[in-house]
Amino acid sequence: MSEEKLMSKKKPAYPVNDKLDAYLEHYNRKIEIPIFYEDLLRFSGSVVVYDANDEDTLWVRAYYPEFERKEIDDSLKRVYSILHSDGSSNISQYLNVDAVDYCTFGNSKPFRIRIRNILNDNFTYFYVKKTDASRIYGLELEHMLSPYNLNFLVYKDTLIEEHIAGIPGDVFIKEMLPSCTESEKAQLAKEFVKFNERCMIRLLGDMRSYNYVIVPVHDFDHVVYRIRAIDFDQQCYEGRLNVYRPQFFKENFEMVELVRKKLLRDSVDQYKLEERSIVAKRILSSGNRIKRLRSIAKKDTISTTANMKMLRDQILDLTLDIKFKKCKSMGEVLDSALNFVRRNYQGVSMKQIIEQKIKI
Template identity: 80%
Template structure:
């Protein structure tokens, strides 16, 4: 199913001057000492296997001794810029433990493992080719989801912080069968809300390996949240189903869990809750999201065929006449967000008027 839903390959779109200025204004654009292409000059590699000796689709790359020294210093500097004040003070306490290269997917990222030599704590960050779709996706996630994101853009290179969690495919295979019935019900609720949030902000391709499950211990039970980790398919595909995780075969077990654990009126309730939360975030983001969407409206991040298909499919749900005039994916996105916000404001105003009448 997922192969039929998706295009064979999504092209990368350049960051235009307006988006570049936006990134600079909000401190996302910072000069960095190393570029994506620099890391491609590796001399050799070995396959990275998981604990079950299965291929992870990552390879560990190696560089010549001379280049390795320069690359290590640059990667430590990037870590300092991303997670600290950008100074060299902490670099003496850092070690680059590994540079891994992913051979699967569109972005082909490098994953950098940085370790603090004083206490052996380590973290990851990713270096990718800059793509306007991904930049819009990261910014929208930062503003419209419950989670803040830290990333940097400089010319053709994108630096992303690591999003911690259990990969969805691993969780479904190894941990979901061990969950209690109560935990499954809570997970079902989160999947419904995650599904709704992706559709509202047009984030596509949320197959199980493109999101993580984040467990949080709360008193005597565990609360699970779902976070997207790949933003490559922001506002590109024409089929609305691509923006709804429920339609990917990789999420079949999650969909079945929703069907078994939740009644229809509960599903509708959770959808309304998520729409309201997203509407509140749109309102609280103020000028920032207005600036981003205004730039996206005039940007080319898809093709005319996809724009036409998506606007027609969304129109069949919303009957919003403004969709008819959309010529770009940014305009479709703007109408989708405005529709959610408008409905929330209309309901809120209705409740205020009803309360006044009652008083």
């Protein structure tokens, strides 16, 4: 299937409804900030940002009129303090806004802010984006159902996201994967199977190689690789189930080949089972928080009716779970998918999979 047919041309941004807004406020995600996405669009000029190989990164460095720059810098420092500290201006004197970059590629068109500590030259990034309800659901689900916590803020039409550190997947595949040892490649194959499964379970789409990062973790005498999503724009939107399975994107071909070469079918099934079981446990441990989010999503509009019906029917064909037939919104499809995993894979073993013929 061609990529053009796999995904829609452009996904619209969906507004945050009153119930989701109240949810964000309850869990300290909604905090007043001194600058908005629209304010950063008033740059007066820009230059292309190139990488170390002099290739266009699809980011441009924005420049602002002198009379606006100080106010913008002070506001961005304050945002950094709200995101990472107590929100006071005490640390502002030690911070410098090194760059404001604007991405010209993709739906969200984010701003990337580079903040440097002038005392020791340590720096970090955060992102300023337009608020989109489906992206917020994606961030919250990642926070609760993945191994990683996420820090983000929402205020009116502006979304602030912390930077997720790691090696961009496309860069890793091109420049680092060929030099990995055979054992490292096998471990990467395992992680890709788990990542693929996690995305499908919670309906996170469009995980092409540039939408996730590879994180190397040094463990005693070897390196363990983890895979983390960094783009949550395509949460619960597309109609085709394969959009939620990273294995079907051509950009991930090398990773799929790793799985084929390094893992036996039984091992793939084992890792898929492990991931489904741990997601089931995370659903339970998230308690009222995820219940409340799912309840809000069920009544929200975060996709088209056509996409919802297509995805509902394809998941029904895959799981044979009649409960999907009753879904009337994309939030209900998500809710049914999480319920299916919780019911069938909490504490399940491979022996039970074989004896009960549970689909894996």
